[in-house]
Amino acid sequence: MRGAHLGGPAIVRTDRPPRSSDVVNPALKVGDMIEVEALTKRYGKTQALAGVDFSVPAGTLLGLLGPNGAGKTTAVRVLTTLALPEGGRASVAGIDVVRHPAQVRRYIGVAAQDATLDRLLTGRQNLVLVGELSGIGRQPARARATELLEQFELTDAADRVVNGYSGGMRRRLDVAASLMARPPVLFLDEPTTGLDPASRQRVHEAVRQLLAEGVTVLLTTQYLDEADALADRVVVIDKGRVVADDTPRELKEASRGARLEVTLTAPSADAVATVVPLVSGPVQVSDGGRRLGAGVDPVPGLATSIVRALDRAGIAVDNVEVRQPSLDDVFFALTGGHLGDEIPNGPASGHCAGEALEGVRA
Amino acid sequence: MTAATASSPAAAAPSREGGTGIARRLHDVWAMTRRNLVHISREPTQLSDVTVQPMLFTALFVYIFGGGIPIPGGTYKDYVLAGLLALNLVTSTMGTGVGVSTDLHEGIIDRFRTLPMWRASVLVGRSLADLATFCLCALIVGLTGLVVGWRPDAGLGPVASGFVLVLFFAYSLTWIAICVGLNSKSPESAASTGFIVLFPLAFISNAMIPTQHMPGWLRVVADWNPVSAVAAGTRHLWGNPNPSAAIDVWPMQHPVLAAVAWSAFILAVAAPFAAWLFRRRTTE
Numbered sequence: 001m002r003g004a005h006l007g008g009p010a011i012v013r014t015d016r017p018p019r020s021s022d023v024v025n026p027a028l029k030v031g032d033m034i035e036v037e038a039l040t041k042r043y044g045k046t047q048a049l050a051g052v053d054f055s056v057p058a059g060t061l062l063g064l065l066g067p068n069g070a071g072k073t074t075a076v077r078v079l080t081t082l083a084l085p086e087g088g089r090a091s092v093a094g095i096d097v098v099r100h101p102a103q104v105r106r107y108i109g110v111a112a113q114d115a116t117l118d119r120l121l122t123g124r125q126n127l128v129l130v131g132e133l134s135g136i137g138r139q140p141a142r143a144r145a146t147e148l149l150e151q152f153e154l155t156d157a158a159d160r161v162v163n164g165y166s167g168g169m170r171r172r173l174d175v176a177a178s179l180m181a182r183p184p185v186l187f188l189d190e191p192t193t194g195l196d197p198a199s200r201q202r203v204h205e206a207v208r209q210l211l212a213e214g215v216t217v218l219l220t221t222q223y224l225d226e227a228d229a230l231a232d233r234v235v236v237i238d239k240g241r242v243v244a245d246d247t248p249r250e251l252k253e254a255s256r257g258a259r260l261e262v263t264l265t266a267p268s269a270d271a272v273a274t275v276v277p278l279v280s281g282p283v284q285v286s287d288g289g290r291r292l293g294a295g296v297d298p299v300p301g302l303a304t305s306i307v308r309a310l311d312r313a314g315i316a317v318d319n320v321e322v323r324q325p326s327l328d329d330v331f332f333a334l335t336g337g338h339l340g341d342e343i344p345n346g347p348a349s350g351h352c353a354g355e356a357l358e359g360v361r362a
Numbered sequence: 363m364t365a366a367t368a369s370s371p372a373a374a375a376p377s378r379e380g381g382t383g384i385a386r387r388l389h390d391v392w393a394m395t396r397r398n399l400v401h402i403s404r405e406p407t408q409l410s411d412v413t414v415q416p417m418l419f420t421a422l423f424v425y426i427f428g429g430g431i432p433i434p435g436g437t438y439k440d441y442v443l444a445g446l447l448a449l450n451l452v453t454s455t456m457g458t459g460v461g462v463s464t465d466l467h468e469g470i471i472d473r474f475r476t477l478p479m480w481r482a483s484v485l486v487g488r489s490l491a492d493l494a495t496f497c498l499c500a501l502i503v504g505l506t507g508l509v510v511g512w513r514p515d516a517g518l519g520p521v522a523s524g525f526v527l528v529l530f531f532a533y534s535l536t537w538i539a540i541c542v543g544l545n546s547k548s549p550e551s552a553a554s555t556g557f558i559v560l561f562p563l564a565f566i567s568n569a570m571i572p573t574q575h576m577p578g579w580l581r582v583v584a585d586w587n588p589v590s591a592v593a594a595g596t597r598h599l600w601g602n603p604n605p606s607a608a609i610d611v612w613p614m615q616h617p618v619l620a621a622v623a624w625s626a627f628i629l630a631v632a633a634p635f636a637a638w639l640f641r642r643r644t645t646e
Contacts, residue, residue: 080476083646092470105478116473120404121397133479135386161404177473 039088050240063231109183392486412499435601445569458554462543515601537632
């Protein structure tokens with residue numbers, strides 16, 4: 001597949017085949033559309049990237065996960081030719097982003113974290129402008145814009161000035177703009193931050209469709225359920241370093257033990273002391289003392305032992321749950337349990353991380 | 363091949379030609395020019411620079427100073443119109459600097475930087491859209507002039523050439539304004555820098571008043587000021603009174619040539635410098 005096109009990238013648009021002027025790295029591993037090696041980047045005193053490695057095989061989605069300031073956006077900016085790295089190497093479609101940025105730009109679509117739109121143009125004008133500047137021609141750009149406006153349910157607002165759009169509408173328009181030229185490699189930097197659940201679902205559907213078409217996607221997110229739902233592979237970065245690189249499933253399995261959640265009928269001062277001998281690690285208390293959470297070894301009969309112990313201590317129990325770890329449990333374990341100021345209570349409610357994060361934000 | 367190419371048949375798939383050919387560059391410039399023209403149409407109050415201001419200036423200068431300033435061989439209104447045209451266009455270039463600085467602070471610039479487009483089209487497109495507003499300004503100055511009694515004494519060709527001479531000079535100045543905008547931390551500082559540069563440039567010249575009445579050193583500066591050459595050249599082409607022709611300084615003896623040379627020189631220096639500044643400003 002690759003050799004047929006001068007050893008070019010695995011996904012090549014038929015309408016714009018690579019030319020002899022295209023610079024392709026012969027050492028490119030077959031199928032890797034994005035490659036990052038020992039990447040470093042400093043902004044002033046902040047070491048944004050401290051030696052990051054990862055690769056994204058063609059046609060797959062890599063979820064880049066990390067707290068605010070972990071270096072996700074910096075990695076995306078280097079890969080999309082917006083920022084120059086200090087050390088290491090990065091390539092997209094086999095093309096070095098530092099040496100041949102202009103070539104790289106012909107393969108990529110980017111939806112950046114801050115909506116990169118023209119506030120004084122209408123939604124449609126924004127898309128057509130991006131299409132024209134991508135070199136797809138005016139008429140095809142118009143047709144594609146209409147198609148994308150419909151897909152992202154912006155048809156009604158298409159001819160209104162972006163200045164009057166809501167945050168969610170801008171976000172969707174930004175994602176639409178990144179798809180104008182049907183790029184084989186797509187970078188989505190927190191594409192669903194600030195979107196309502198329905199809009200997030202729409203973006204997720206669009207991403208799944210692109211994956212089915214063979215597009216390679218790098219998606220950064222703070223929503224662990226988003227990575228869980230979409231990613232073939234997850235790279236967790238923290239303070240500019242990769243702390244995990246695995247499939248969502250393996251990451252979850254690698255996490256030690258299961259998680260215990262107990263809901264008491266009423267808060268009890270003795271509850272923690274009663275539960276501690278049966279769990280591994282510290283017990284987190286939330287909901288005014290009614291909810292207890294802790295890491296546990298999933299031994300048979302654990303839930304029964306917990307209920308019996310609490311019953312002996314005279315503490316009434318409403319609910320006991322022992323469940324396998326979710327990605328966010330893994331995430332908190334890997335990044336030392338901190339997420340800036342975003343999650344003041346730690347992993348309080350694990351089973352719907354996205355909602356928990358949204359709740360805190362709101 | 364992969365599903366991606368299979369699902370976008372060549373007929374429907376947009377072509378994405380490379381970004382270096384001259385046709386592609388013109389195409390990008392045209393797209394950016396249209397974008398900036400849409401901006402202007404969205405905020406028409408910004409156009410007051412080139413619509414209300416020229417009318418106001420023309421009426422004020424002609425009626426307030428008109429009687430008090432004797433012009434050898436003609437009337438003040440015939441003398442001052444070329445100067446007013448130069449003054450209005452020179453000060454209008456401030457808007458270009460502000461616009462460039464504003465662009466740099468908008469998220470859209472990051473979008474442009476990830477597209478396979480000709481980078482400089484961001485700047486060229488702006489300069490051309492502003493040139494369109496300059497043409498509007500020139501038209502309004504001319505019409506207002508005719509209303510207050512200005513009359514050129516030359517054929518249609520030379521009169522049109524006079525307008526082109528000033529517009530060419532203003533276009534070259536937009537590139538200095540672009541450099542100012544690229545060097546400014548904010549649109550506000552671009553505006554104040556522009557003010558400091560442009561007002562002396564416009565007024566220490568023969569645009570409003572013959573330089574013969576200025577103190578010695580200021581007169582030397584004024585006679586060599588490109589704005590003086592432009593105003594004198596335009597007066598010459600329009601067949602209006604041009605007292606500067608009596609001054610024995612090369613630019614005043616050959617005002618049309620001097621104006622063209624100044625404009626070409628400014629353009630040749632400022633445009634590459636602007637491109638260099640833009641690259642530096644957008645590198646991180």
